[in-house]
Amino acid sequence: MTTISAPTGAAHARILGVGSYRPSRVVPNAELVEAIDSSDEWIRTRSGIVERRWATPEETVQMMSVAAARSAMERAGVEPAEIDCVLVATVSHMRQTPAIATSIAAELGTDHPAAFDISAACAGFCHGISMASDFIRGGSARHVLVIGVERLSDLTNLHDRGTAFIFADGAGAVVVGPSETPGIGPVVWGSEGERAELITQNVDWLTWGTAAEKGLPYLAMDGNPVFRWASFAMAKIGQEALDRAGITADQLDCFVPHQANMRIIDALARSMKLPESVKIARDIAEMGNTSAASIPLALDRMIAEGRATSGETALFIAFGAGLVYAAQVIVVP
Ligand SMILES: CC(C)(COP(=O)(O)OP(=O)(O)OC[C@H]1O[C@@H](n2cnc3c(N)ncnc32)[C@H](O)[C@@H]1OP(=O)(O)O)[C@@H](O)C(=O)NCCC(=O)NCCS
Structure with a gap:
């Protein structure tokens, strides 16, 4: 053979x-x-x-x-x-x-x-x-x-x-x-497609083709269930990402979650019992929710402001329409 x-x-x-x-x-x-x-x-x-x-x-x-x-x-x-x-x-x-x-x-x-x-x-x-x-x-x-x-x-x-x-x-x-050394920890990711309708484009493109007079499709969201899901379920995903990276919350330097809602960010930090020393990205106040862009935008700002420095550890947690999620620990460049 x-x-x-x-x-x-x-x-x-x-x-x-x-x-x-x-x-x-x-x-x-x-x-x-x-x-x-x-x-x-x-x-x-x-x-x-x-x-x-x-x-x-x-x-x-x-x-x-x-x-x-x-x-x-x-x-x-x-x-x-x-x-x-x-x-x-x-x-x-x-x-x-x-x-x-x-x-x-x-x-x-x-x-x-x-x-x-x-x-x-x-x-x-x-x-x-x-x-x-x-x-x-x-x-x-x-x-x-x-x-x-x-x-x-x-x-x-x-x-x-x-x-x-x-x-x-x-x-x-x-x-x-x-x-030469690990800089991106194991990912913890998944989907809950049975809850796909919670955040979705209000109309699919095929239907929209014959309904153009109604204006462009837009994002529709049932905010409260998404809020509760993100605040509770995602803390477990974040903890699993820490565990799989082999570090404890005490060894974490920065927390850079998806910027969806400041209350979700606070709830996650609380549920995961992150110590006061962990620096938390709060870019949402000035940037709103920029979906896929929110984590790199927030990380770049933390680096620019000297809040995140090279060699430190940072936990990413992201979640959204699908529903889908992914989390990992990375080393700040
Ligand atoms: C959208 C969101 C801020 C709403 O906050 P909430 O605490 O869930 O609020 P609720 O939807 O339960 O509404 C609470 C009250 O405010 C009212 N309300 C809703 N939107 C409002 C608005 N824009 N302005 C003023 N009042 C509003 C509601 O009518 C309700 O009034 P009631 O108590 O008299 O019935 C919150 O659900 C959220 O952030 N969800 C997740 C968003 C998200 O992350 N999405 C993307 C995932 S990637």
């Missing part, structure tokens, strides 16, 4: 550099409250959101991705030609096909890498981190660019009380590459 060569990869993988892009237009709560009969105070108390960023027409999914990716590559010290794979986590690329990853890869000047999109909603970036780590350790790629990007303002119904103040825009990116 003929045998074929098996792929061989690096011993370990780690994040080499982070970059992000924040859209220029700041949208305070005051701008949204009238259409949803709400108040700045209600939004702040219930969600922790003070303002968010919405992209201008020029700040496209492609443009924001390229800006975040260039910054990540520069900080990683990795040239575009060294990127073997581009993964883009997004739900707001408006074409069914092709994936936006290919045109982003081309604009970045990469050398024809594998490039495709990940559809795992707010957890897409953490899915990408896990895939990148496995590709590098399995020998399929040496450097992987993982981008989380959204323009959720395009998919938001400004008259929907449950979502109008939540969703926002932005991009974050990392370069993942080979490492």
Whole structure:
């Protein structure tokens, strides 16, 4: 029998550099409250959101991705030609096909890498981190660019009380590459498809094709069950990610959860009994919920502000439409 060569990869993988892009237009709560009969105070108390960023027409999914990716590559010290794979986590690329990853890869000047999109909603970036780590350790790629990007303002119904103040825009990116020591812990991920209707596009594209007069499809969410699920079930997932990485909460330096609601962030930290010493990302106050972009945006900010430093450990937990989730411990680049 003929045998074929098996792929061989690096011993370990780690994040080499982070970059992000924040859209220029700041949208305070005051701008949204009238259409949803709400108040700045209600939004702040219930969600922790003070303002968010919405992209201008020029700040496209492609443009924001390229800006975040260039910054990540520069900080990683990795040239575009060294990127073997581009993964883009997004739900707001408006074409069914092709994936936006290919045109982003081309604009970045990469050398024809594998490039495709990940559809795992707010957890897409953490899915990408896990895939990148496995590709590098399995020998399929040496450097992987993982981008989380959204323009959720395009998919938001400004008259929907449950979502109008939540969703926002932005991009974050990392370069993942080979490492001599472990830099990305085992992923804990999964799905609960029986609860798919809790967060969903209000109408599928096929139906929308014959109902164009009703306006663009938008994201619809049954917020309270999602809130309860995220606050309780995700703490167990986070704990499992710590356990599988072989560290305790005392050994954790930073907590960078998906930025969905400040009360969810606080509930997770409480349930997981994170000590006071753990630095917690709270980017949601200024950025709202940017879905797949929220974790790299928040991590980049913590690094820029000197709150997260190279070599520290950070726990990612992401969850969202599907329902889907993914968590892992990483080492800060
Ligand atoms: C949306 C969310 C902030 C709402 O907070 P909540 O505490 O669950 O609030 P509820 O939906 O139970 O509503 C509580 C009350 O506020 C009212 N309310 C709802 N939206 C409101 C708004 N925008 N402004 C003012 N009042 C509002 C409701 O009518 C209800 O009033 P009632 O008590 O008189 O019936 C919260 O559910 C949430 O953050 N969910 C998860 C969001 C999320 O993370 N989604 C993405 C996952 S990736």
